[in-house]
Amino acid sequence: MPQTTLAYKTRTYDIIAFGDELPGILSLICAAREYYRRTNQYPRSLLMFKGDSRKGVGGHLVRGGLSYLDRSSIPLEIRRAYNLQSFGDAPAIYEEFLQKVGVVQVALDPYLADKVLREMLQEIHVDILSNIEIESVTKHGNRIVGINLTKKETYLAKQFIDSTVNAELAQAAGVKKLKGFETFGLPDSELSVTLVFQTQGLSLQRLQHIEKLYLERFTNLNDTHAQKWLNQAAGNNPEIANRLREDLIDQNGNFKTMYVGKDYIDIRCKALSIAYHSFRGTPLNLEKSGAILDNGNVAILSGGRLSWNAFLYDVNADDAEALARGKAKPTSKMLAEMNYVIQWFKAIGANTVTPFEELYIRHAGNVTGAIDPLTGAEMLAGGVRQDEALGTFGYHFDIRGGIKGLDIRAEQKRIENLLHLQQPLFNIGIQHAIIKDIPNLAVISPASGFEGYASSAGRIVEFNCGVAQGIGIAAGMALQSNINLGDFSNKQVRNILTQTGRVAKIYGQNYIAQAQELGKFENGIVA
Secondary structure, three states, rough: OOOOOOOEEEOOOOOEEEEOOOOHHHHHHHHHHHHHHHHHOOOOOEEEOOOOHHHHOOOHHHHOOEEEEOOOOOOHHHHEEEEOOOOOOOHHHHHHHHHHHHHOOEEOOHHHHHHHHHHHHHOEEEEEEEEEEEEEEEEEEHHHHEEEEOOOOOEEEOOEEEEOOOOHHHHHOOEEEEEOOOHHEEOOOOOOOEEEEEEEEEHHHHHHHHHHHHHHHHHHOOHHHHHHHHHHOOOHHHHHHHHHHHHOOOOOEEEEEOEEEOEEEEOOOOOOHHHHHHOOOOOOOHHHHOOOEEEEOOOOOOHEEHHHHHHHHOHHHHHHHHHOOOOOOOOOHHHHHHHHHHHHHHOOOOOEEOOOOEEEOOOOOOOOOEEEEEEHHHHHEEEHHHHHHEEEEEEEOOOOOOOOOOHHHHOOOOOOOOOOOOEEEEEOOHHHHHEEEOEEEEEOOOOEEEEEOOHHOOOOOOHHHHHHHHHHEEEEEEEHHHHHHHHHHHHHHHHHHHHHHOOOOOOOOOHHHHHHHHHOOOHHHHH
């Protein structure tokens, strides 16, 4: 009998966002609002993603539970000069989201975030489609026109936004993506991934008491039991043991106790990490142990909950890509390792320890072919010009867990490795997120067109929400004019923000000498 081919069911939209990370959702909202402002009607919008919407909408902030938000970091003298709040002048759409969720400083409740995002999407009449897999992408000329799913459904649209950490839609459309840190000539190296967990019943006071107890014992050379534990965490290496011990004391000779903010805790030393690894019987070394309890970024939530961004898993570039394609689900080996974390936190006072459904994947390579790729040196030089800037963002070049092989590669190239980089404070544009050869596609994620060190600061959600606001406005204008989102410049988008009273203060700084130094490093490392 001849085989019959199942016909694809086809649905048509104006704009599709692939991936439900916060920047993708906010970009979709900005596009719909801009289109409505111009036409008095909402576009047909679809949010599609691989995860399960029943577990929440909002990507790694919701299903991954990343409650401790990395906020823009602004030097005090800049804040005073520009009359800025602690975190500067955030993108209007991001500020709106934070206010609706009730974020005080950095702590985001994932359950409230899910509720707020659903409400914001409902306001603009977005359809949501989850648990999907891309089979292929249909293109007409150089434009994407449709996404074909494995369940024999096709979704057509005019503009597309990809917010996935691995630029999965862009890859399916034929965009080349560099693996890992291939922009440094290190295609196998990748940042660690984290399984966020929440503790309940472990009070702040109890946590402070335990940390102080460990600090006292680990710095007391006469406490033989504690020194045995510390040596175990040091892999029985006396030099490492000394470094761990020294790290427990600040430059004034005081214990590096945790810093407690209004809704967060910064764990400043490795006392808890040493105690955990002595319990686990593994060295406090990511490469050797494969997983470590790092200094925690802890969000303080209601009901006695603490949300921990602290447990790192070592992965290579292929691992990160596979995890991203696998709906960010932790492997059985990762879950087995998390069981030790659960045991230890219960032993120090937690009633419950609950890991989240999905991993926080920090980075999984970068696309090539952006209209204007963004480098670390350009960030240090202040980003885009002031007259076309959509906002300003500041953050250190954060390579948590390290980039394996970067120091060796620098040595091979006879370039001095940059250990203490100046923190950039740079103006935001959208051209690094738009694919030159597919002008109706934007990638707004850690996988955008970053080169060199740029992805380590550019991967942060708040920055990408600033980009998302701009991309959304460009997409809304493109829909009304029946052209591509890539046809609009930073300046045109800025004009809309100005007209609608949403333009942020601009205060990017050009650190000329440091930018030149980093530029030489970034260029030399791949030469």
